Amino acid sequence: MKEFVKKRLSLTITLVLFVFGVLMITFLVAGGITILLQYMDIISSSSQTAQNKSQNPGFHVLPLIYFLGFCILLGTAFTAFLSKKALNPIRKVIDAIHKVASGDFNVKVDIKGIGELEELSQSFNKMTQELSSIETLRSDFVNNFSHEFKTPIVSLRGFAKLLKENNLSEEDRQEYLDIIIKESERLADLSTSVLTLSKYENLGIITDKATFRMDEQIRRTIVLMEPKWSAKVLTVNVKLDNVIYIGNEDLTQQIWYNLLDNAIKFSEQGGLINISLTKINSSILFVIQDNGPGMDELTKAHIFDKFYQGDTSHSKAGSGLGLSIVKRIVELCDGDVHVQSEIENGSTFSVTLK
Incomplete structure (x- = not known):
């Protein structure tokens, strides 16, 4: 409470001291000039002034008016001069805002001494840091987006040109056609994922809510993806x-589709996937665990980033958007998603919904 009062009163105290200081300087200078003028006999002494008052009753008003006018002019001059220094912190912030508006997100403001202005500088620096992070993410997104789209397009063009050659065997021709079909499907999946993520990122409020059995929905998703996990002879243990x-x-x-697809993708042939759904008080906990290769700390830190793939060799099919979609949907549902993983010990994704 004491710190709060101190911080809130600091700017008020500073302004009061500034005004008081200007007034004191004004009267000291005015008084000093008056004494100096009396010492130099430029203005009348008190005895002469008293004599003039008796002769002219209105005489004593004019010096007071002159003195007040002189003080006002002098105070205004001091205020104009000293306010430049007092407003320097505000000017720093204004200059910094202009730099941010021009696209420089690395600018920082360091203001000390006044509580509110210190808080303003800290908030400004936090804002520029967030803007810089957003700009970095945007730039990375554009680069990754361009790369992920360009790769299958180049592949399609290359194999289409090869098919125009007349000396190809039927076996080669079929192989190239299969590659073209596979790359076309990859491009279509990537386009769908980008559109899905864009739709969810622009979604602020969930609509069309209904009451349903979540455990049944998860079972249907597992059955829907049966061809994928059966092809790798995976065992799926379910406890819902x-x-x-x-x-x-x-x-x-x-959520379930992308997490299960991710677990199937990184599970070894004949591996094991454990899926559980538990009601804990007012929360719902979904856990999916695989016994795949696992992830290092760097991969875990970026696994929910757009287009990020821990498998840098791209030996596993995917766009790197599935987990980004999961994270966004979970956020819209006011939930949390976490990952636990170690190299050679598989990965566990946990989703908590309220």
């Missing part, structure tokens, strides 16, 4: 509590 949830079914299904 009966959970009633109020939300948007299409959104929540995207």
Whole structure:
């Protein structure tokens, strides 16, 4: 409380001291000039003034008016001169704002001494730091987006040109056609993922909410993806509590689909996936665990970033957007998503919804 009062009164005290200081300087200078003029006999002494008062009753008003006018002019001059220094911190902030408006997000403001202005500088620096991070993410997104789209397009063009050659065997021709089909599907999936993520990022409020059985929805998602996990001979262990949830079914299904697809993708042939859904008080906990290669700390730190793929060799098919979609949907549902993973010990994704 004491610190709060100190911070809130600091600017007020500073302004009061500034005004008081200007007044004191004005009267000291005016008084000094008056004494100096009396010493130099430029103005009348007190005895002469008293004599003039008796002769002219209105005489004593004029010097007072002159003195007040002189003080006002002198005070105004001092205020104009000293206010330049007093307003320097505000000018620093204004200059910094102009730099930010021109695109320089690395500018910093350091103001000390006045509580409110210190708080202003700290908030400004935090804002520029956030803007810089957003700009970096935007730049990375554009670069990754261009790369991910360009790769299949170049592949399609290359194999299409090869198909125009007449000396190809039927086996080569079929192989090139299969590659073109695969790359076309990859491009279509990537386009769908980008549009889905864009739609969810621009979504502020979840609409079309309904009551549904979340455990049944997860079971349907597992059955829907049966061809994928059966192709890798995976064992899927399921332990789901009966959970009633109020939300948007299409959104929540995207969570389970992308997490299960990610687990299948990184599981080894003949591996194991554990899935559980538990009701804990007023929260819902979903956990999916695989026994894949796991992740290092760097990968875990960026796993939810757009287009980020821990598999830098791109040996696993994917756009790097699935987990970004999961994170965004979970945020819209006022939930949290976390990952625990170690190299060679698989990964565990946990989703908590309220």
